[in-house]
Amino acid sequence: MIQRRKTRQINVGWVPVGGSAPIVVQSMTSTKTHDVPATLDQINRLARAGCELIRVAVPHEEDLNALEEIVKKSPIPVIADIHFAPSYAFRSMEKGVHGIRINPGNIGKEEIVRDIVQEAKVKNVAIRIGVNSGSLEKDLLEKYRYPCAQALFESAMRWSEKFEKWGFYNFKVSIKGSDVLENIKANKLFAEQTDIPLHIGITEAGMGQKGIIKSSVGIGILLYMGIGDTVRVSLTDDPEVEIKTAYEILRALGLRRRGVEIVACPTCGRIEVDLPKVVKEVEEKLKEVKTPIKVAIMGCVVNAIGEAKEADIGLACGKGFAWLFKEGKPIRRVSEEEMAQALLEEILRDINRK
Ligand code: SF4
Known part of the structure; x- marks a missing residue:
């Protein structure tokens, strides 16, 4: 601190x-x-x-x-x-x-x-x-x-x-x-x-x-x-x-928290989905959210479980699919086509609950 x-x-x-x-x-x-x-x-x-x-x-x-x-x-x-x-x-x-x-x-x-x-x-x-x-x-x-x-x-x-x-x-x-x-x-x-x-x-x-x-x-x-x-x-x-x-x-620096904090992997040769597209879409659609919420968007399972545990909502991608995490626990599997929308819905649900 x-x-x-x-x-x-x-x-x-x-x-x-x-x-x-x-x-x-x-x-x-x-x-x-x-x-x-x-x-x-x-x-x-x-x-x-x-x-x-x-x-x-x-x-x-x-x-x-x-x-x-x-x-x-x-x-x-x-x-x-x-x-x-x-x-x-x-x-x-x-x-x-x-x-x-x-x-x-x-x-x-x-x-x-x-x-x-x-x-x-x-x-x-x-x-x-x-x-x-x-x-x-x-x-x-x-x-x-x-x-x-x-x-x-x-x-x-x-x-x-x-x-x-x-x-x-x-x-x-x-x-x-x-x-x-x-x-x-x-x-x-x-x-x-x-x-x-x-x-x-x-x-x-x-x-x-x-x-x-x-x-x-x-x-x-x-x-x-x-x-x-x-x-x-x-x-x-x-x-x-x-x-x-x-x-x-x-x-x-841990001095203020406001809005959606996205933890996203830098991507590498293991990735099988268009991760930057998902990150951009989530950032754009939630840019006026004030409630602090941490979202992890990870390209594969290598660091996804660890990061998802630290985040409110997480997404761990695989080949053509992704696992959605909530408070560190997998809640459902979604296809690549639906993952951005599913993630947005889950984030908004969490924000409304807060
Ligand atoms: Fe590569 Fe997976 Fe790490 Fe992303 S999470 S950088 S895809 S190893």
């Missing part, structure tokens, strides 16, 4: 973050925020996939004007992402957002940041202090010459101390660099010094497999160290992939 770092609990809308709350999965919309139907459609899809907090970009006046309706209709709390334009932070709060994310390094004068914080306190809006390698304060860049872990850590500490001095505690911090090792080091330094909740992720991880691997390694190591109260996997991809990847990372 991973021992999570003890952090204080904050609230973003109705979602608790830190303390004893489960690690929260979040994402960011990739639509133009002012396109309200498209943005809400994406938020709804992401929420169904398990997204618990959503951030939307607010770069223009028209995006600001869309916030009220988005907040009203979103099934999950909405966080406004503000850069360079402090007035947008105030006006987003007026529109009812549950949280704002600011990088104090690009907001401007300290007094402006303080005024934003005071307004957040009055309106009970959570803040995420974003410290990114791409928007570090000038003096820290001059001191360290590049956005190293120490510079990121110092920036995060500097702003956290100011927020607390101003009597504001409903905030979390993210320290994100695109270099995995510097990222881990900076988060570790911060985690050792404070009990402030940390939002973790690897920024600009990239596309497809490369981005998923980079994020999994960086986020996975931090989580293993007990660090991380909310997670975002940042991919150049459909945000739904971010949510799926985040849950797989959390599941692999």
Whole structure:
């Protein structure tokens, strides 16, 4: 069992973050925020996939004007992402957002940041202090010459101390660099010094497999160290992939279980059926299931009995047929043609029973 770092609990809308709350999965919309139907459609899809907090970009006046309706209709709390334009932070709060994310390094004068914080306190809006390698304060860049872990850590500490001095505690911090090792080091330094909740992720991880691997390694190591109260996997991809990847990372570390977990054999020369087809079909048809259930789909009897014993439902294939297992016991033999359907029916029966 991973021992999570003890952090204080904050609230973003109705979602608790830190303390004893489960690690929260979040994402960011990739639509133009002012396109309200498209943005809400994406938020709804992401929420169904398990997204618990959503951030939307607010770069223009028209995006600001869309916030009220988005907040009203979103099934999950909405966080406004503000850069360079402090007035947008105030006006987003007026529109009812549950949280704002600011990088104090690009907001401007300290007094402006303080005024934003005071307004957040009055309106009970959570803040995420974003410290990114791409928007570090000038003096820290001059001191360290590049956005190293120490510079990121110092920036995060500097702003956290100011927020607390101003009597504001409903905030979390993210320290994100695109270099995995510097990222881990900076988060570790911060985690050792404070009990402030940390939002973790690897920024600009990239596309497809490369981005998923980079994020999994960086986020996975931090989580293993007990660090991380909310997670975002940042991919150049459909945000739904971010949510799926985040849950797989959390599941692999035993930190969250959600939906169908498929244990499938890698296949080899012994296989006599089209196993990948069955795995894909089951994954696709059950992708919106929330109930945790473990399903083993094995190509032959070599490891099937052992894996089936560990799973809620199992399938062990032979030549042209398969055995269906439930809680480690064979329950019936099915033909190759009917095995995917039989497996799906058995899984759904089990989910309904739970
Ligand atoms: Fe090969 Fe059977 Fe192992 Fe699958 S379960 S990899 S088919 S030996």
